[in-house]
Amino acid sequence: MRDLPDDDLMVAVRDGDLDKLAMIFERYNKRLYGFFLKQTGDPHTSEDLVQDVFHRILRYRHTYREGGKFMTWIFTIARSALLTHQRKRRHAKDEVQIDEFVVSRGPLPGADLEKREESTLIRRALLRLSEDKREALVLSRFENMSYEEIAKVAGCAVGTIKARVHRAIKDLSREYRELQNEM
Amino acid sequence: MKCEECQKNLLDHLRGSLPDELDKAVELHIADCDECAAELAELREAWQALGTIPEEEPSPELSARFYAMLEEAKAEEAEVLRYGARVQRASWEKPGGFEAWLMGWWPGRPAFQFGAALVLLAVGLGIGLALRADDGRDAEIVMMQAELRSMRQVLTLALVNQTATADRLAAVNSIRNDREAAQPAIGALVLTLKSDPNVNVRLAAVDALSGFLNQRRVREEMNNALVTQTSPMVQVSLIEALSGAEDEQLLRTLQSIAQDEHADPVVREHARMRIEKRL
Numbered sequence: 001m002r003d004l005p006d007d008d009l010m011v012a013v014r015d016g017d018l019d020k021l022a023m024i025f026e027r028y029n030k031r032l033y034g035f036f037l038k039q040t041g042d043p044h045t046s047e048d049l050v051q052d053v054f055h056r057i058l059r060y061r062h063t064y065r066e067g068g069k070f071m072t073w074i075f076t077i078a079r080s081a082l083l084t085h086q087r088k089r090r091h092a093k094d095e096v097q098i099d100e101f102v103v104s105r106g107p108l109p110g111a112d113l114e115k116r117e118e119s120t121l122i123r124r125a126l127l128r129l130s131e132d133k134r135e136a137l138v139l140s141r142f143e144n145m146s147y148e149e150i151a152k153v154a155g156c157a158v159g160t161i162k163a164r165v166h167r168a169i170k171d172l173s174r175e176y177r178e179l180q181n182e183m
Numbered sequence: 184m185k186c187e188e189c190q191k192n193l194l195d196h197l198r199g200s201l202p203d204e205l206d207k208a209v210e211l212h213i214a215d216c217d218e219c220a221a222e223l224a225e226l227r228e229a230w231q232a233l234g235t236i237p238e239e240e241p242s243p244e245l246s247a248r249f250y251a252m253l254e255e256a257k258a259e260e261a262e263v264l265r266y267g268a269r270v271q272r273a274s275w276e277k278p279g280g281f282e283a284w285l286m287g288w289w290p291g292r293p294a295f296q297f298g299a300a301l302v303l304l305a306v307g308l309g310i311g312l313a314l315r316a317d318d319g320r321d322a323e324i325v326m327m328q329a330e331l332r333s334m335r336q337v338l339t340l341a342l343v344n345q346t347a348t349a350d351r352l353a354a355v356n357s358i359r360n361d362r363e364a365a366q367p368a369i370g371a372l373v374l375t376l377k378s379d380p381n382v383n384v385r386l387a388a389v390d391a392l393s394g395f396l397n398q399r400r401v402r403e404e405m406n407n408a409l410v411t412q413t414s415p416m417v418q419v420s421l422i423e424a425l426s427g428a429e430d431e432q433l434l435r436t437l438q439s440i441a442q443d444e445h446a447d448p449v450v451r452e453h454a455r456m457r458i459e460k461r462l
Binding site for chain 1: 191194198200225226228229232233235236237238239240241242244245246248249250252253256257302380414439444445
């Protein structure tokens with residue numbers, strides 16, 4: 001049961017066995033949380049977004065078609081939840097500069113000072129990227145998705161994604177250096 | 184290899200995702216080109232720095248919220264199933280009843296079911312005409328009519344339970360066209376509206392239920408469906424149907440949709456439009 005593929009679990013959920021969604025939650029909640037945290041820099045928003053993803057899965061479970069790749073499906077939903085959040089945030093007048101967020105809940109366990117500084121700088125640099133570049137880079141670097149998979153999630157051509165990830169890492173490198181020089 | 188081509192492949196070189204031959208060509212170029220080597224060093228620094236971002240864990244509150252939502256969804260699902268089972272039990276699953284006996288004779292294939300229905304209607308009509316002249320057998324006629332009604336009820340419910348979309352659609356449409364048969368099948372129509380996976384069947388169910396908007400229960404179920412539906416088309420169709428019925432609950436439902444940030448933008452706009460018309 002524990003080894004059931006994601007696709008089988010989701011088919012069971014679609015067909016009314018809602019308990020299987022708990023197994024999907026256990027497999028994916030941390031990954032989704034990490035994805036959202038790197039995009040928003042805010043732990044509370046990230047948790048809200050994970051909850052939103054599972055709420056959407058329950059609502060749209062009838063639309064799931066077996067045989068597809070579950071991971072791309074769930075990240076497509078995650079992306080959609082994120083876009084809704086970003087749109088809402090843009091409309092709100094009290095927009096916050098997210099690169100100033102304290103993204104960590106507390107000190108990083110076991111990390112020395114230099115590593116902690118490096119980690120803080122790169123997270124701030126990441127948050128300075130445009131939303132589409134950050135999304136493509138995070139899916140590539142942290143979710144180990146291929147360009148084809150990211151293209152499916154983002155709904156655009158593979159060539160566009162490849163160029164976007166390349167530009168993202170170049171922009172990140174520049175932002176990272178700038179932040180290092182500011183120190 | 185030229186610098187432009189090399190730089191295009193630097194990231195994939197870092198990721199280790201280049202085919203061997205191309206990867207070697209990139210390495211050879213870098214060995215001879217200071218500019219590309221510097222570019223690779225910069226990208227590598229950023230790429231590796233990304234690796235220092237720790238994987239942080241969500242708070243336990245996330246799990247608690249998820250499991251609460253799941254329990255709620257399971258309770259709703261169970262309610263829908265219970266409601267469906269009640270509809271079926273009420274109609275044909277009484278042990279030893281007339282309908283149980285009838286079900287034993289019920290053909291499995293939809294085509295035969297339609298055929299059987301037509302034959303039964305013709306027989307009923309024939310009996311009715313034959314008995315029409317005889318005023319002294321009123322009681323028998325009433326009994327025959329009751330049996331015929333009951334048969335139609337079995338027919339409609341059996342069809343709603345078909346697995347093929349086309350059969351379910353035909354069933355819902357046949358119910359819509361026969362108000363007398365539809366009255367006992369309202370529960371099945373509500374169940375179809377709530378749980379049928381096919382949008383066209385759900386739309387047909389909305390249409391069929393629209394004939395019974397004078398019943399409070401039907402309006403309540405349609406209001407509930409308006410909130411839980413996943414298809415914007417079905418939601419808009421429900422709003423239109425309920426708007427024509429002067430339903431008192433609709434305004435509250437529309438307001439909650441208009442404020443629901445997860446709702447489909449088209450449905451929200453439609454809800455807002457309807458609210459404005461009412462206020």
